[in-house]
Amino acid sequence: MKLSKSVWQTYKEVPNEAEIPSHQLMLRAGLIHKLGSGLYSYMPFAYRTIRKIQQIVREELDKIEAQELLMTVVTPGELWQESGRWDKMGTLMLKFLDKGDRDLCISPTNEEAITDVFRKSVRSYKQLPMTLYQINTKFRDEIRPRFGLMRAREFTMKDAYSFHMDKACLDEVYDEIYQAYVNSFERMGLKFLVVEADAGDMGSKDSKTHEFQVTADTGEDIIIFSEQAGYAANAEKAETLRSGLVFEKNDGELKEVSTPEMSTIKDVCDFLKKDQHHSIKSLVYSLIKEEDEEIVLLQLLGDDELNELKLKNYFGADQVTPTPEHKLAKMGLPKGFIGAVNLPLPMRVFFDKAIDLEASYVTGAMKVDTHFENFRPSRDTKDSEAFDMRLARKGDFTLDGKHEVDEKKGIEVGHIFQLGDKYTKAMNVTVLDNNGKAKNPLMGCYGIGITRVMAAAVEQNYDDAGIIWPKAIAPYHIYFALIGKSEEIKEEAELIYKSLQNAGFEVLFDDRKAGPGFKFKDSDLLGLPIRLVLGERDFKEKGQLEIVIRKTNEKLFVTKNELTSKLKEVLEKC
Ligand code: ATP
Ligand code: MG
Numbered sequence: 001m002k003l004s005k006s007v008w009q010t011y012k013e014v015p016n017e018a019e020i021p022s023h024q025l026m027l028r029a030g031l032i033h034k035l036g037s038g039l040y041s042y043m044p045f046a047y048r049t050i051r052k053i054q055q056i057v058r059e060e061l062d063k064i065e066a067q068e069l070l071m072t073v074v075t076p077g078e079l080w081q082e083s084g085r086w087d088k089m090g091t092l093m094l095k096f097l098d099k100g101d102r103d104l105c106i107s108p109t110n111e112e113a114i115t116d117v118f119r120k121s122v123r124s125y126k127q128l129p130m131t132l133y134q135i136n137t138k139f140r141d142e143i144r145p146r147f148g149l150m151r152a153r154e155f156t157m158k159d160a161y162s163f164h165m166d167k168a169c170l171d172e173v174y175d176e177i178y179q180a181y182v183n184s185f186e187r188m189g190l191k192f193l194v195v196e197a198d199a200g201d202m203g204s205k206d207s208k209t210h211e212f213q214v215t216a217d218t219g220e221d222i223i224i225f226s227e228q229a230g231y232a233a234n235a236e237k238a239e240t241l242r243s244g245l246v247f248e249k250n251d252g253e254l255k256e257v258s259t260p261e262m263s264t265i266k267d268v269c270d271f272l273k274k275d276q277h278h279s280i281k282s283l284v285y286s287l288i289k290e291e292d293e294e295i296v297l298l299q300l301l302g303d304d305e306l307n308e309l310k311l312k313n314y315f316g317a318d319q320v321t322p323t324p325e326h327k328l329a330k331m332g333l334p335k336g337f338i339g340a341v342n343l344p345l346p347m348r349v350f351f352d353k354a355i356d357l358e359a360s361y362v363t364g365a366m367k368v369d370t371h372f373e374n375f376r377p378s379r380d381t382k383d384s385e386a387f388d389m390r391l392a393r394k395g396d397f398t399l400d401g402k403h404e405v406d407e408k409k410g411i412e413v414g415h416i417f418q419l420g421d422k423y424t425k426a427m428n429v430t431v432l433d434n435n436g437k438a439k440n441p442l443m444g445c446y447g448i449g450i451t452r453v454m455a456a457a458v459e460q461n462y463d464d465a466g467i468i469w470p471k472a473i474a475p476y477h478i479y480f481a482l483i484g485k486s487e488e489i490k491e492e493a494e495l496i497y498k499s500l501q502n503a504g505f506e507v508l509f510d511d512r513k514a515g516p517g518f519k520f521k522d523s524d525l526l527g528l529p530i531r532l533v534l535g536e537r538d539f540k541e542k543g544q545l546e547i548v549i550r551k552t553n554e555k556l557f558v559t560k561n562e563l564t565s566k567l568k569e570v571l572e573k574c
Contacts, residue, residue, distance in 0.1 A: 045475035049473050057135070076102065116427070141153055158450055167442060178210065181212055197210055221409065243401075257371050278360075282338040283306055286322075307392075413456050484534070
């Protein structure tokens with residue numbers, strides 16, 4: 001491609017809203033064009049990268065006999081009614097009516113659509129297992145679209161779905177797809193972790209789910225991991241132990257202490273000169289399930305945080321939210337001084353597992369400006385249950401108590417999931433098994449955020465000057481800059497450009513009327529693996545061209561004759 005004929009444009013300034021490097025760099029490097037909130041056009045160079053990412057994924061999936069198809073972006077509401085998700089997807093799903101007043105939506109995901117394809121096309125167990133995939137546009141009306149392509153509203157996803165007669169077969173294909181994902185992300189040159197993820201209300205107890213997380217400081221997900229233990233899980237899901245805590249054990253009676261205006265755990269513990277794990281934090285939560293709401297009291301160690309997802313899963317709730325302050329007041333619960341003793345109304349109380357129920361703690365006394373000392377859960381509460389509801393964090397230990405865990409941030413680029421018969425049951429899909437009996441097949445679903453992968457690759461590969469593309473997904477391999485004005489050198493450049501193209505190199509030819517400073521800045525910003533410079537003076541005097549490796553800034557001079565072989569050699573190593 002010749003830059004003189006390209007729409008490409010770089011920018012010095014970036015809009016303030018671009019908070020993270022990949023978003024800033026992709027805007028500055030003219031790779032994406034914003035049309036509206038969470039809506040981006042992929043400009044030609046970005047689109048080349050996107051196609052390369054797609055191709056890698058495609059090749060790895062085709063290797064395991066998955067078949068590519070393309071479904072519609074708009075799906076009928078009827079299908080979602082059938083699966084029961086029409087009212088469950090919330091505002092994420094963009095719904096609308098057609099001219100005949102029929103419900104439609106722009107697909108946020110495609111389980112319903114693929115299940116419909118399957119039920120109309122497959123009859124016999126002999127055709128299974130079957131894996132189908134597409135690479136298509138998705139729309140999710142995200143609450144906070146941000147970080148450019150990382151959390152866009154319209155984006156490209158590769159979504160795959162597999163169908164099976166039994167769990168053993170689902171497990172087998174799941175493992176194959178897991179491996180295909182590992183291969184894909186490795187080929188793209190990304191550093192990533194595969195982590196255990198939350199199955200939410202979708203999966204049954206034995207259904208597996210993993211996320212593929214590209215590690216980056218700006219990632220929105222937290223990964224809890226221990227290399228020695230071979231453990232990695234999304235913090236949403238991670239189960240760990242607190243370590244080395246010594247609790248206070250005494251026979252003291254419950255004792256009121258005055259804690260005027262001290263409504264935070266920190267204030268109270270500082271005042272009483274105690275570490276925060278000697279206190280219990282009380283959280284009042286509303287659990288919403290279908291039409292019902294139950295308000296419960298949660299008890300955690302003072303320095304722990306609640307993991308809302310664990311709460312939601314434990315109760316199988318549709319939604320869990322902290323009960324708002326005005327409601328607490330109406331119920332006679334004094335915010336900041338709530339505890340499990342002297343509850344003004346019947347309410348179930350739940351303790352986090354990290355709490356030693358036989359130890360003594362400071363806790364709210366259910367009276368303004370007052371706390372209790374010597375609150376012993378086993379003695380002072382009745383019928384309470386304990387479960388793991390805390391957010392795992394760095395410094396905890398693995399469940400066997402042997403390894404300390406650490407934290408890293410990650411960008412979720414892929415997610416694989418065993419769905420079981422959720423959709424085939426709801427949508428009444430059956431296949432005859434080898435005894436002629438109709439069975440609901442089991443399903444797996446497997447997503448890769450193609451456009452998010454591009455953003456994640458930039459987030460992991462850049463420096464002060466710009467992007468440093470991993471070779472496998474770079475828009476082009478060589479940025480060929482002509483530095484010179486004479487007709488002679490221009491002709492020479494044209495010849496070299498042609499010969500490189502003929503030799504099969506992916507070359508971007510900067511033939512614009514601009515000086516070296518301008519061209520080199522653009523070249524660094526765009527971040528192709530190699531810059532090749534044809535400088536008029538060097539070429540005339542020494543017959544040389546310069547090769548610069550973007551990643552290492554290594555430079556070497558080559559003659560025209562050895563150019564192709566040298567470029568091959570250098571690219572090989574990039
Ligand atoms: P997240 O937790 O980041 O919102 P998700 O778990 O809802 O993502 P999935 O339903 O698992 O997403 O979708 C499969 C893949 O699609 C994700 O792993 C991610 O790479 C990508 N993806 C999801 N939402 C977006 C988005 N808003 N913009 C870009 N890519 C996305
Ligand atoms: Mg996910």
